[in-house]
Amino acid sequence: MEKTLDLKYTYTEKKDTRSGFGDGLLEAGRNNPNVVGLCADLIGSLKMGAFQKEFPDRFFQVGIAEANMIGLAAGLAIGGKIPFTGTFANFSTGRVYDQIRQSVAYSDKNVKICASHAGLTLGEDGATHQILEDVGMMRMLPHMTVINPCDYNQTKAATLALVDHVGPAYLRFGRPVWPIFTPADQKFEIGKAWKMIEGKDVTIFATGHLVWEAVVAEAMLREEGIFAEVINIHTIKPFDEAAVLASIAKTGCAVSAEEHQINGGLGDSIAQALVRNNPAPLEYVGVLDSFGESGTPTQLLEKYGLNAENIVKAAKKAIARK
Amino acid sequence: MEKQSIDQLKKISSQVRRDCLRMVHAVQSGHPGAALGLTEYFVALYFNEMTHNNNFKMEGKGEDLFFLSNGHVSALWYSVLARSGYFNVEELATFRKLNSRLQGHPATHEGLPGIRIASGSLGQGLSVAIGVAQAKKIDKDDKLVYVMMGDGEQQEGQVWEACMYAAHHKVDNLIAAIDYNGQQIDGPTAKIMDLKNLRAKWEAFGWEVVEVKKGNDMEAVVAGLDEAKSLTGKGKPVLILLYTEMGFGVDFMVGTHKWHGVAPSDAELENALGQLEETLGDY
Numbered sequence: 238m239e240k241t242l243d244l245k246y247t248y249t250e251k252k253d254t255r256s257g258f259g260d261g262l263l264e265a266g267r268n269n270p271n272v273v274g275l276c277a278d279l280i281g282s283l284k285m286g287a288f289q290k291e292f293p294d295r296f297f298q299v300g301i302a303e304a305n306m307i308g309l310a311a312g313l314a315i316g317g318k319i320p321f322t323g324t325f326a327n328f329s330t331g332r333v334y335d336q337i338r339q340s341v342a343y344s345d346k347n348v349k350i351c352a353s354h355a356g357l358t359l360g361e362d363g364a365t366h367q368i369l370e371d372v373g374m375m376r377m378l379p380h381m382t383v384i385n386p387c388d389y390n391q392t393k394a395a396t397l398a399l400v401d402h403v404g405p406a407y408l409r410f411g412r413p414v415w416p417i418f419t420p421a422d423q424k425f426e427i428g429k430a431w432k433m434i435e436g437k438d439v440t441i442f443a444t445g446h447l448v449w450e451a452v453v454a455e456a457m458l459r460e461e462g463i464f465a466e467v468i469n470i471h472t473i474k475p476f477d478e479a480a481v482l483a484s485i486a487k488t489g490c491a492v493s494a495e496e497h498q499i500n501g502g503l504g505d506s507i508a509q510a511l512v513r514n515n516p517a518p519l520e521y522v523g524v525l526d527s528f529g530e531s532g533t534p535t536q537l538l539e540k541y542g543l544n545a546e547n548i549v550k551a552a553k554k555a556i557a558r559k
Numbered sequence: 560m561e562k563q564s565i566d567q568l569k570k571i572s573s574q575v576r577r578d579c580l581r582m583v584h585a586v587q588s589g590h591p592g593a594a595l596g597l598t599e600y601f602v603a604l605y606f607n608e609m610t611h612n613n614n615f616k617m618e619g620k621g622e623d624l625f626f627l628s629n630g631h632v633s634a635l636w637y638s639v640l641a642r643s644g645y646f647n648v649e650e651l652a653t654f655r656k657l658n659s660r661l662q663g664h665p666a667t668h669e670g671l672p673g674i675r676i677a678s679g680s681l682g683q684g685l686s687v688a689i690g691v692a693q694a695k696k697i698d699k700d701d702k703l704v705y706v707m708m709g710d711g712e713q714q715e716g717q718v719w720e721a722c723m724y725a726a727h728h729k730v731d732n733l734i735a736a737i738d739y740n741g742q743q744i745d746g747p748t749a750k751i752m753d754l755k756n757l758r759a760k761w762e763a764f765g766w767e768v769v770e771v772k773k774g775n776d777m778e779a780v781v782a783g784l785d786e787a788k789s790l791t792g793k794g795k796p797v798l799i800l801l802y803t804e805m806g807f808g809v810d811f812m813v814g815t816h817k818w819h820g821v822a823p824s825d826a827e828l829e830n831a832l833g834q835l836e837e838t839l840g841d842y
Contacts, residue, residue: 273697294697295697297693297728299724300720300723300724300727302717302720302721302723302724304682304683304686304716304717304720305686305689305717305720305721305724306686307686308683308684308685308686308687308689308690308717308721309686309687309689309690309693309721309724310690311676311686311687311690312676312686312687312688312689312690312691312692312693312694313690313691313693313694314690315617315618315619315675315676315687315690315691315694316618316619316620316690316691316693316694316695316697316698317618317620317694317698318694318697320690335680336683336686336717338680339677339678339679339680339683340676340677340683340686340687343666343667343668343677344666344667344668344676344677345667345668346676
């Protein structure tokens with residue numbers, strides 16, 4: 238179906254976002270001798286093997302001990318290093334929330350918590366590993382920056398941008414191969430939303446893998462004469478409220494799209510901005526207070542209502558409520 | 560900072576105990592028991608054993624660094640830092656009060672010199688100290704990292720994750736210590752959750768263990784620290800099992816968990832201060 242659409246962004250290759258992290262980390266290690274890596278027995282899954290091979294003295298295998306990993310990273314940061322921790326999103330957040338809260342966020346340590354296999358698109362491993370609450374947990378923490386890039390290129394750019402960003406950060410990415418539709422040479426500005434497609438009838442605010450679904454949805458809507466604006470919210474915190482409000486002032490209604498619980502996610506940030514400044518209809522595309530399950534990424538996005546078709550429905554609903 | 564004699568260290572300890580009691584009394588909250596029990600160890604570290612700079616720099620390159628995992632001993636740490644010149648002793652009067660840098664549990668948020676990370680939620684300090692020690696190794700900095708933990712804290716699983724890691728990665732520029740006072744909030748550790756043979760446990764994980772049986776005797780503490788230092792740089796992390804008495808130095812506070820988190824009354828403070836010589840001048 239995608240092929241027949243007049244897409245504003247296209248792709249020739251698919252790759253996993255976690256590889257964007259792995260390749261970004263390797264480049265970061267070459268650029269800056271203070272960059273160090275830590276991993277809790279998931280080097281292959283996190284694509285940290287190349288960094289480990291090239292910088293064995295700056296890489297620490299922690300074993301299956303995530304709480305210790307967060308503390309170690311905080312200590313390395315005290316010593317002037319720029320630690321990047323790697324494990325699944327589930328074990329990067331919920332399992333170590335108190336360690337992050339006290340030793341990283343409250344203590345304002347320059348630790349980059351890098352989390353793969355986030356969301357439903359982890360697929361067949363099922364709900365134990367498909368965390369859908371991590372963005373909520375991380376954005377609640379004072380001092381924490383929260384980033385959820387959309388494809389391989391943006392994840393690599395975000396990883397590199399984090400080297401020069403001082404302070405605690407959470408970088409969320411995923412497992413499946415996904416279209417590479419953003420440019421390789423993009424400048425990644427932490428905290429600055431990226432207007433990817435200009436529109437006038439409705440704004441689709443998307444983050445992570447669902448930015449691609451938003452691009453597809455925009456083309457579907459355009460075939461019906463509806464012109465949607467698509468804004469890539471790669472940084473969920475700090476939140477680019479000005480960009481959200483400027484777009485809503487023009488379109489008058491919004492859809493949020495994220496691979497996360499509706500509770501606590503990107504949509505909540507948008508709702509807060511709208512309620513305080515310019516109340517406007519908002520429809521959420523996200524997981525409605527449930528856990529995931531086993532299946533292929535495509536099947537799961539369809540079953541839980543997170544694909545382009547659902548964004549189209551939500552956009553029409555938002556427009557009707559104007 | 561010049562090394563102090565044993566006699567001088569004892570005098571400083573008496574003043575530090577006075578500081579702790581007056582701080583806790585003034586705000587009628589805090590944790591006097593373990594603070595009094597650990598006074599000799601902290602005073603020995605800051606006034607004799609560590610090479611450190613009271614012109615505080617977060618990274619602490621070229622310095623020995625100390626970390627406190629059982630953060631509720633904060634009053635003691637604040638007193639020792641102030642008496643070492645990290646900040647004015649008058650600031651001790653703000654302990655636990657609104658807008659103070661001397662938070663109930665140590666924190667970096669308000670920028671208090673000498674504190675490098677928040678602690679209070681137990682089990683995290685050893686991991687942090689190991690990270691700092693590994694940063695020193697990367698930088699070829701030959702100074703040591705010290706960390707203090709509680710004995711009740713040994714019930715936290717993260718301690719054993721870190722314990723296993725430090726031995727595996729040969730973090731031998733680290734001297735950890737356990738305040739082995741046998742008490743925790745709900746009662747004696749043996750009754751609440753028996754720690755059994757801590758020495759055997761840490762040795763089995765691959766650590767060198769030094770036992771300081773008289774953790775409130777300044778000569779014994781300094782000798783124990785000297786022995787621990789002599790064991791660093793040999794491929795293994797080092798642990799000091801520091802036998803202390805909670806509430807040491809005040810006859811009605813010693814040896815009981817009752818004073819873990821209770822402040823003395825006016826009369827109790829007067830009684831306690833009568834037992835501790837004012838050697839450096841109260842703040």
